[in-house]
Amino acid sequence: MDKTRVHIIKRDEGWAVKKEGGQKASRIYETKEDAREHSRSYREKGHDVIVHKRDGSIEKWEKAIR
Amino acid sequence: MENRFENNVFINCPFDNEYFTLLRPLLFTIIYCGYNPRIALERFDSAEIRLDKIKQLIDESILSIHDLSKIKSTKKNEYYRLNMPFEIGLDLGCKLYHSDTKYRNKRSLILEKEKYSYQKALSDISNSDVKCHSGEPEELVFEVRNWFSELGCQNLVSGSTIWDDYNFFYTDFYDKRTKQGFRDKDIDKMPIREFTTFIEAWLSDNNKKNHCA
Numbered sequence: 001m002d003k004t005r006v007h008i009i010k011r012d013e014g015w016a017v018k019k020e021g022g023q024k025a026s027r028i029y030e031t032k033e034d035a036r037e038h039s040r041s042y043r044e045k046g047h048d049v050i051v052h053k054r055d056g057s058i059e060k061w062e063k064a065i066r
Numbered sequence: 067m068e069n070r071f072e073n074n075v076f077i078n079c080p081f082d083n084e085y086f087t088l089l090r091p092l093l094f095t096i097i098y099c100g101y102n103p104r105i106a107l108e109r110f111d112s113a114e115i116r117l118d119k120i121k122q123l124i125d126e127s128i129l130s131i132h133d134l135s136k137i138k139s140t141k142k143n144e145y146y147r148l149n150m151p152f153e154i155g156l157d158l159g160c161k162l163y164h165s166d167t168k169y170r171n172k173r174s175l176i177l178e179k180e181k182y183s184y185q186k187a188l189s190d191i192s193n194s195d196v197k198c199h200s201g202e203p204e205e206l207v208f209e210v211r212n213w214f215s216e217l218g219c220q221n222l223v224s225g226s227t228i229w230d231d232y233n234f235f236y237t238d239f240y241d242k243r244t245k246q247g248f249r250d251k252d253i254d255k256m257p258i259r260e261f262t263t264f265i266e267a268w269l270s271d272n273n274k275k276n277h278c279a
Contacts, residue, residue: 005237007230007233007234009229009230009233010202010203010204011204011226012202012204012205016230018230020234050237052233052236054087054202055088055090055091055203056090056091056203056229056232056233056236057087057090057236057240058236058237058240
């Protein structure tokens with residue numbers, strides 16, 4: 001199973017959800033909450049989701065749900 | 067990272083907790099682009115005279131990044147910071163007056179937090195090209211990356227890629243350290259030298275490093 005980590009990263013236009021190693025973000029959300037909501041589907045597929053602060057450090061490490 | 071004049075970037079910035087959120091991505095970007103950051107915090111020796119250390123860093127660096135973010139006080143009874151303008155003066159003086167002509171090749175990037183604020187506080191450099199990062203680490207990464215590009219650094223990846231890679235790097239750094247028993251406080255207060263060693267290793271392991279210098 002693909003367990004690549006997924007990151008929620010600050011962008012000037014909002015918050016990006018991006019798989020590690022990917023070329024592009026899957027989508028940019030206006031708020032971090034929206035990005036976290038969207039990233040839940042990744043957790044259900046076995047990915048850890050790393051929520052970053054504006055400075056790139058770690059706010060929360062959300063483990064895969066299954 | 068090799069410590070030689072053509073490779074070194076002197077960093078002149080505030081040393082407070084607030085600025086650390088910018089300093090860490092700044093160090094990452096400099097090393098990512100193939101250069102060697104030099105900063106007064108890189109070594110600690112209570113017996114060393116601060117001005118001697120600054121002079122040595124300026125002497126040994128062809129490039130310099132000066133961040134004037136803190137030249138304006140933000141609340142009553144707070145002093146504005148004079149160290150950064152003072153050290154710009156030392157660096158420019160070295161470039162203009164040093165008897166060794168190699169110093170005429172020095173290049174610098176001046177950064178500020180609010181656009182044009184430097185013109186009010188340091189009007190002597192008002193015709194200089196100063197870049198604004200708005201206090202945002204992502205913007206800082208873009209400005210520094212673009213400066214290296216303007217200096218002739220070839221084949222650089224985009225600022226977006228460096229910023230994303232910084233976030234990935236930080237995750238690995240945090241993961242590794244917490245597994246070794248480090249708490250958040252240990253990570254936040256980690257000495258610069260230890261942090262940059264981590265950056266070097268991560269870039270090398272991930273084959274990310276540029277070789278511009």
